[in-house]
Amino acid sequence: MLSIINVAVGIIAKNNKVFAARRKPGLHLAGFWEFPGGKIEQSESPEQCLERELREEFGIETQVTHYIGENIHSYNDKTVRLIAYQVEYLSGDFQLRDHDQMQWVAIPELDSLVWAEADIPLISQFKSKVSLTRFYQKQASSYAQETTSVDLEPLYARFLQHLKPNAHILDLGCGSGRDSRYFLNHGFEITALDGSSELAKIAENLIKQKVLVALYQDMLFDNEFDAIWACASLLHCPEDQILSVLSRVNKALKKDGVFYASFKWGDGESCDALGRLFNNYNSEQLQALVNGIGGFKVIECWEETKPLRDTTQKWVNILVRKTGTKK
Ligand SMILES: Nc1nc2c([nH]c(=O)n2[C@@H]2O[C@H](COP(=O)(O)OP(=O)(O)OP(=O)(O)O)[C@@H](O)[C@H]2O)c(=O)[nH]1
Numbered sequence: 049m050l051s052i053i054n055v056a057v058g059i060i061a062k063n064n065k066v067f068a069a070r071r072k073p074g075l076h077l078a079g080f081w082e083f084p085g086g087k088i089e090q091s092e093s094p095e096q097c098l099e100r101e102l103r104e105e106f107g108i109e110t111q112v113t114h115y116i117g118e119n120i121h122s123y124n125d126k127t128v129r130l131i132a133y134q135v136e137y138l139s140g141d142f143q144l145r146d147h148d149q150m151q152w153v154a155i156p157e158l159d160s161l162v163w164a165e166a167d168i169p170l171i172s173q174f175k176s177k178v179s180l181t182r183f184y185q186k187q188a189s190s191y192a193q194e195t196t197s198v199d200l201e202p203l204y205a206r207f208l209q210h211l212k213p214n215a216h217i218l219d220l221g222c223g224s225g226r227d228s229r230y231f232l233n234h235g236f237e238i239t240a241l242d243g244s245s246e247l248a249k250i251a252e253n254l255i256k257q258k259v260l261v262a263l264y265q266d267m268l269f270d271n272e273f274d275a276i277w278a279c280a281s282l283l284h285c286p287e288d289q290i291l292s293v294l295s296r297v298n299k300a301l302k303k304d305g306v307f308y309a310s311f312k313w314g315d316g317e318s319c320d321a322l323g324r325l326f327n328n329y330n331s332e333q334l335q336a337l338v339n340g341i342g343g344f345k346v347i348e349c350w351e352e353t354k355p356l357r358d359t360t361q362k363w364v365n366i367l368v369r370k371t372g373t374k375k
Pocket of ligand 1: 053055056057076077081082083084085086087088101126128130164165166167
């Protein structure tokens with residue numbers, strides 16, 4: 049069996065763009081795009097390796113900020129384990145030593161490059177965490193303050209009319225805990241979940257019960273909830289992961305369970321000025337997506353424009369009933 053080569057790779061993001069470099073002729077995987085990095089030497093950590101490699105190969109000073117994920121991949125001649133970290137650029141002019149091209153790629157455009165095969169799952173992992181790590185962890189309290197005061201009474205009524213009293217609701221992406229608190233105050237049982245540990249702490253304070261910290265991509269509930277409420281949360285789920293997440297939603301619901309989700313109106317992925325990734329739909333696309341999964345019947349799907357700070361924002365909402373289990 050071939051031994052595994054451990055490689056640390058860095059995802060350097062700036063202004064909603066990510067740094068990519070193309071391996072120069074003569075190297076393994078020449079012509080393929082990759083994240084900068086290199087093999088981890090004995091007696092160094094992946095973080096130390098990465099900061100060293102970025103200095104040696106590009107002449108830049110950087111600081112590793114956090115872990116993104118990893119992928120083991122076998123090429124014909126070798127097996128590599130890529131360990132990816134998000135990296136902050138500090139100083140230095142980028143120089144090319146082991147690469148013949150470099151570029152800053154907009155996050156929604158990342159899939160358009162011809163990447164080294166081992167890197168492809170890392171792009172998905174990065175996209176699924178980018179909104180969390182760049183915004184919700186860092187700005188949890190200001191976000192929570194801004195959202196706790198929004199009045200969603202008409203929307204709650206539209207959802208709750210389909211539920212029995214005391215129904216068990218999963219608040220998927222509970223954020224500040226605003227909606228969980230409302231549902232608890234109205235006699236419903238709540239399980240609250242959020243991907244940001246910082247927001248989960250804030251929500252725990254508000255609702256006085258434990259909040260689960262997990263990504264919706266990882267949830268494994270089976271036949272547990274009468275309803276799932278995903279208000280402005282799945283809108284951060286990358287396009288290539290949404291079907292898998294909706295299948296998990298279907299599995300998590302009991303038969304006849306009700307699911308609500310809202311997205312920003314639009315077409316495909318985009319990033320906002322705060323560094324969050326959005327996956328946007330119009331109402332036809334959203335209904336087609338949900339119908340394509342099977343095991344769901346759309347109750348209603350509607351578009352609406354709401355005030356947001358100094359401007360307005362168009363949203364698309366969907367209410368769905370589980371009719372069967374997605375195979
Ligand atoms: N640096 C880097 N290597 C990658 C990526 N994806 C990927 O499959 N690899 C593979 O992982 C291995 C890392 O090798 P490297 O050549 O970058 O590492 P290094 O600078 O320490 O190499 P050297 O000791 O040969 O100079 C290569 O086989 C490379 O093809 C990636 O995104 N970044």
